[in-house]
Amino acid sequence: MITRKTLPRRTFLRGLGTAAIGLPFLDAMTPALSASTMPDPPVRMAFFYLPNGMIMDAWNPGYEGRFSELPRTLKALEPFKDDMLQLGNLTHNTGRALLDGAGDHGRCCGSYLTGIQVKKSLVDIRASVSFDQIVASEVGGKTRFPSLELGMDDARQAGDCDSGYSCAYTNNLAWKSQAQPLPPILNPRVLFERLFGSGQPMTPEERRRQSLYRRSILDFVTDDTHKLEGSLGPTDRRKLDEYLTAIRAVELQIQRTENDNRQIDPHMDKPYGVPADFAEHFRLLSSMIAIAFQADLTRIVTFLVTHEGTSRSYRELGIPDGHHPLTHHRYQAELMEKVRRINEYHVQQFAGFIEKMKTAREGDRSLLDNSMIVYGAGLSDGNAHLHDDLPTLILGRGGNYFKTGRRLLVRRETPMCNLFLTMMDRMGVPIERFGDSTGHVEGLNLG
Amino acid sequence: MPQFGGRQSAGAFFDTDFSGIDNLLAVSLLYGLQGKGDCRVAVITMSRPNLQVAGFADAVQRFYHGPAGNFSELPPIGMRTEGAPGETSAAFTAPLARKRPDGSPVYRNQVRSVIDTADPATLLRNYLEAQHDGGAFLVAGGPASNLAAALAFPGLTALIAAKVKYLVIAGGAFPQGPAQPQVQADLPASRKLFAEWPTPIVAAGAEVGAALPFPGASIDTQFAAAVPDHPVADAYRAYRPMPYDAPTGAMAAALYAARPGAGYFKLSEPGKIEIDDGGRTTFTAMEKGNHQYLIVDPAQTEKIAAAYVELASAKPMVRRFRPPVQNAALPQPRK
Numbered sequence: 001m002i003t004r005k006t007l008p009r010r011t012f013l014r015g016l017g018t019a020a021i022g023l024p025f026l027d028a029m030t031p032a033l034s035a036s037t038m039p040d041p042p043v044r045m046a047f048f049y050l051p052n053g054m055i056m057d058a059w060n061p062g063y064e065g066r067f068s069e070l071p072r073t074l075k076a077l078e079p080f081k082d083d084m085l086q087l088g089n090l091t092h093n094t095g096r097a098l099l100d101g102a103g104d105h106g107r108c109c110g111s112y113l114t115g116i117q118v119k120k121s122l123v124d125i126r127a128s129v130s131f132d133q134i135v136a137s138e139v140g141g142k143t144r145f146p147s148l149e150l151g152m153d154d155a156r157q158a159g160d161c162d163s164g165y166s167c168a169y170t171n172n173l174a175w176k177s178q179a180q181p182l183p184p185i186l187n188p189r190v191l192f193e194r195l196f197g198s199g200q201p202m203t204p205e206e207r208r209r210q211s212l213y214r215r216s217i218l219d220f221v222t223d224d225t226h227k228l229e230g231s232l233g234p235t236d237r238r239k240l241d242e243y244l245t246a247i248r249a250v251e252l253q254i255q256r257t258e259n260d261n262r263q264i265d266p267h268m269d270k271p272y273g274v275p276a277d278f279a280e281h282f283r284l285l286s287s288m289i290a291i292a293f294q295a296d297l298t299r300i301v302t303f304l305v306t307h308e309g310t311s312r313s314y315r316e317l318g319i320p321d322g323h324h325p326l327t328h329h330r331y332q333a334e335l336m337e338k339v340r341r342i343n344e345y346h347v348q349q350f351a352g353f354i355e356k357m358k359t360a361r362e363g364d365r366s367l368l369d370n371s372m373i374v375y376g377a378g379l380s381d382g383n384a385h386l387h388d389d390l391p392t393l394i395l396g397r398g399g400n401y402f403k404t405g406r407r408l409l410v411r412r413e414t415p416m417c418n419l420f421l422t423m424m425d426r427m428g429v430p431i432e433r434f435g436d437s438t439g440h441v442e443g444l445n446l447g
Numbered sequence: 448m449p450q451f452g453g454r455q456s457a458g459a460f461f462d463t464d465f466s467g468i469d470n471l472l473a474v475s476l477l478y479g480l481q482g483k484g485d486c487r488v489a490v491i492t493m494s495r496p497n498l499q500v501a502g503f504a505d506a507v508q509r510f511y512h513g514p515a516g517n518f519s520e521l522p523p524i525g526m527r528t529e530g531a532p533g534e535t536s537a538a539f540t541a542p543l544a545r546k547r548p549d550g551s552p553v554y555r556n557q558v559r560s561v562i563d564t565a566d567p568a569t570l571l572r573n574y575l576e577a578q579h580d581g582g583a584f585l586v587a588g589g590p591a592s593n594l595a596a597a598l599a600f601p602g603l604t605a606l607i608a609a610k611v612k613y614l615v616i617a618g619g620a621f622p623q624g625p626a627q628p629q630v631q632a633d634l635p636a637s638r639k640l641f642a643e644w645p646t647p648i649v650a651a652g653a654e655v656g657a658a659l660p661f662p663g664a665s666i667d668t669q670f671a672a673a674v675p676d677h678p679v680a681d682a683y684r685a686y687r688p689m690p691y692d693a694p695t696g697a698m699a700a701a702l703y704a705a706r707p708g709a710g711y712f713k714l715s716e717p718g719k720i721e722i723d724d725g726g727r728t729t730f731t732a733m734e735k736g737n738h739q740y741l742i743v744d745p746a747q748t749e750k751i752a753a754a755y756v757e758l759a760s761a762k763p764m765v766r767r768f769r770p771p772v773q774n775a776a777l778p779q780p781r782k
Contacts, residue, residue, distance in 0.1 A: 089562060091573075093572075093573040093576065096520075096573075096577065097577065098576050098577045099577065099578075099579060384520065386520055387520075388520070409562045410562060411561065411562050411564065411565055411566060412523040412562065412563060412564065412565045413522075413523060413565035413566065413569050413570050413573055414566075414569070415569070433601070436572075436573075438566070438569055438600075438601075
């Protein structure tokens with residue numbers, strides 16, 4: 001029945017022990033004449049975490065149900081509104097003070113994926129295994145990387161980052177155990193080499209020596225690439241070319257960033273591969289998330305875009321003030337407007353990533369269709385430090401599951417962990433309870 | 448009330464069906480006690496699915512809470528979604544219908560659908576977690592449906608045992624008397640509550656409320672003097688033709704709960720309260736019993752009436768409060 005040899009899904013383009021490039025899903029990977037028996041593509045899951053809450057009047061539309069006019073902050077997602085589900089009223093009670101006094105920023109980030117109230121301490125770190133890591137422990141073995149943890153800000157793991165809460169709580173989303181966070185990768189170069197290299201990050205000296213002899217990591221896999229291209233049909237060849245071109249574009253941009261940084265300030269405290277420009281940094285990291293998902297290098301990503309309490313300024317928007325101080329706006333219109341613009345700016349960057357996910361094809365669906373990309377925050381009103389009605393978007397249908405294109409409101413105080421239960425189901429890891437969950441979120445699916 | 452630090456007053460949880468005006472007066476009383484530093488009103492939960500009544504409860508809560516500010520979260524109203532919505536008295540609809548000259552409502556509320564309310568057990572769980580051990584009391588002014596459901600909620604019975612010092616129920620008749628509507632409304636729940644509730648229970652029977660009528664004349668005097676537009680005063684006027692003095696079972700329960708050592712009431716000896724098939728409460732004295740009931744002391748009725756009016760008509764004090772870290776001891780129930 002099968003008339004041609006099927007390309008294994010986990011094929012890598014390899015070269016000289018320095019490169020191992022995973023492939024996107026190709027038609028050649030499906031057995032001929034057996035489309036009906038093809039397994040469903042895997043579901044991917046990512047969290048993009050934004051700090052300091054949102055200006056909620058520009059985040060929430062004034063209606064429930066099918067999207068019509070999007071609220072101001074979400075305008076950049078207009079082309080993808082049919083792929084988007086906005087959830088309202090989800091609550092993280094464990095982010096609240098309860099009996100631990102000040103420190104909402106430290107708490108809300110620590111509790112966001114762990115679903116528990118973290119211990120207020122600078123040294124005795126106590127969180128819990130985050131739900132993404134529960135999923136990673138179950139399905140992570142199917143991919144080269146069980147999960148990827150990314151970020152763009154300070155990755156200090158010690159010190160006081162909020163009223164007695166260790167920086168371990170504000171600077172990590174994913175937790176492997178109750179005392180072991182998984183620090184995010186900040187440097188695009190490190191991520192690139194992790195995704196496409198042999199597995200060990202190169203030292204700067206090794207990288208310098210290599211750069212004398214080659215232009216691209218793709219040069220190392222030329223032989224494998226040519227061999228593979230010869231066995232592919234025209235559609236797959238075009239898909240492969242687009243994919244490798246995307247990798248090359250990321251690589252070139254990393255090189256440009258490194259060169260620019262040397263020229264800007266040889267003493268800058270960021271590693272050379274970390275772009276000074278927010279948008280560029282975001283674009284590089286998120287492009288590699290899309291590539292990693294496309295090549296099925298991982299199915300789980302957490303991205304701590306910037307951290308709670310960050311004082312990052314946005315001079316590119318003409319906003320020299322720190323983000324966190326601005327969110328203590330005391331409802332002053334001028335300050336609130338600046339925060340709205342920062343919120344919009346973040347979503348604009350995110351929309352660029354969603355476009356990549358939407359463009360990448362996987363069988364007869366887009367990569368986005370097979371994903372659950374959550375864009376969310378651990379606070380709603382950053383001035384009042386509220387832990388209810390948490391800003392939560394899901395982009396993608398999680399494998400033809402979520403009914404998108406609408407805003408869904410759940411009852412107030414519904415635990416955020418209820419959503420996590422549903423997402424764990426979609427990842428093939430069903431469990432009965434997580435954190436303070438009380439059940440699944442109802443009304444999410446197409447059924 | 449301090450914003451940070453200092454001794455924390457007891458967390459007050461109020462569950463009711465708002466079937467009588469007494470329950471609204473009890474809410475005002477609890478907020479008056481909050482103003483005196485005797486408690487902090489945590490959440491209000493409702494045991495019938497009536498959005499108009501929940502909306503009015505939300506409006507009352509907003510009236511007392513004041514505008515939003517830093518660290519001043521306003522909890523939703525907890526509302527049961529099972530059962531019948533029951534009667535919607537003019538006490539709830541008339542105040543909400545009032546408009547200012549510009550057309551805006553006199554009393555704001557944000558309950559439009561069930562999503563604007565919370566599941567009672569989840570709300571109870573979430574806000575009990577913010578109380579110190581033994582640092583909360585619960586007042587029940589309606590059927591036991593929500594509290595019985597809470598006992599079946601994963602982990603909540605243990606949390607109640609840890610956080611709630613005692614439950615004061617406005618219901619039943621003691622030492623004996625006819626069956627009361629709030630017990631009959633959900634007989635299985637009432638039985639479960641008295642049988643399984645993990646803390647001491649004090650009951651304020653119907654005879655207590657009947658013996659302590661609310662001075663209705665205060666609505667047009669003390670209430671009006673405190674705040675020109677008062678939702679509970681408006682509700683009282685709309686509930687029945689004025690003047691009338693309402694019975695106060697829920698108010699008595701709330702007053703005792705917040706000030707158990709003030710000498711307002713006498714207490715029965717310890718024992719066990721059970722409910723027969725007709726919904727009548729029976730009390731059996733026993734040395735290690737976990738139940739007691741309130742007894743009206745005729746010498747205290749004037750003092751209680753004065754406390755009712757003073758506390759329920761008190762001007763709202765805007766709350767800006769975060770729980771302190773140190774522990775707080777709650778007064779013990781008198782024996």
